[in-house]
Amino acid sequence: MKTLNLTVVRHGKTYFNRYNKLQGWGNSPLTDEGIADAHQAGERLADVPFKAAYSSDTTRAMDTANTILAANQTATDISLQTAWNFREEFYGSYEGSNMDVAWTNAGATVGLSTYAAIVDAYGVDKTKDLLKAADPWHDAEDATEYWQRVEAGFKLILDNPALQDGDDVLLISHGNTLISLADRYGQGKIQVHERPANGSIAKMQLSAEGISISMYNNQII
Template sequence: MKTLHLYVVRHGKTYFNRYNKLQGWGNSPLMAEGIKDAQIAAQTLSNVDLKAAYSSDTTRAMDTAKIIIDGNKNKQHLQLITASNFREEFYGSFEGSNMDVAWTSAGASVGLKTYKEIVDAYGVDKTKDLLKAADPWHDAENSEEYWQRVNQGFQRILNNPILDDGDSVLLISHGNTLISLADRFGEGKIQVHERPLNGSIARMELSADGLTILTYNNQPVQN
């Protein structure tokens, strides 16, 4: 069974990150600080023997990926593969909303006011379900819709014929997606109340059995 080594990087800081706005399928550009986030990640990963590189099809992820690829020793052989499977959670009509206001709306039906309160009481997947229910158009993704899309993306990586057992792969991801992965595959060892740092690196192992998270937000996952 093939096992791949994933380097999962959160994109650099954007203007919507700065303004505390929900940023799912919507997009804002990297700030100068966000470009620096990507450059630091590129330095850290420069000598990793990357065999493939993936990102979502949002510009903040693609721009981050290009900086990291350009700094990698294998840059001449790496071509960025983009896929909508790796987009952030879709927030529906809450896209671009203040995060605190959006999560207060999501938690209103269960008497909770913050993302942290919802996660503590119900888990990360429930935040998606509650936000979809609170969206007047119900366009926001619920947990089932979200995981169907993301799991197809990981299967796409596993099915890449150029990748062999033990190969290393870059994946540029998003804050809530990293939280979702940590909640589902972190075995309760990872704090999921707050988004990981922009430009932070998580090391994971991907196989047909799922994901194992080794480091998260630049820190080892403690056994």
């Protein structure tokens, strides 16, 4: 059984991040600060000998990935592989909405009005379920739909025949996805009601048995 070393980076800051808008499958460009986030991550990872690189198929993730790969001094002949499996949580009709309004609506049935309060009381997966229930179209992903998609993405990485035990793999991810991974695999050691910083680095070990996390939001766990 092989174990892969994942370096998981949150994409650089976008305009929707600046405007406090939910940004799942929707997309907005990197700001100047977001471009700088990607360059800084690239400098920190310049010596990591990546054997493969993955991201979601959103431009904010792809632009961040390509900036990091361009700065890498040891990874050669790597083509970025994109997959919809690595997209952020889908927020349905709340895509592009003010985050505070969306989470107030999601928490109305349980008497809570902020994302942090809902997550602290019910956990990350239940928070997804509450948003789907609040979505008038019920298009937002619930926890089951979300994990089926994301876990298929990790299987895609593991099944890559070019990757061997111990190889380093770059994955450009999203804020809520990192929170979700921390909640599920962080063994209760990671605070999950705030998003990690744009351009922040996490280190994870991926195998058929699951994921272990050794660094999150630039901090060793």
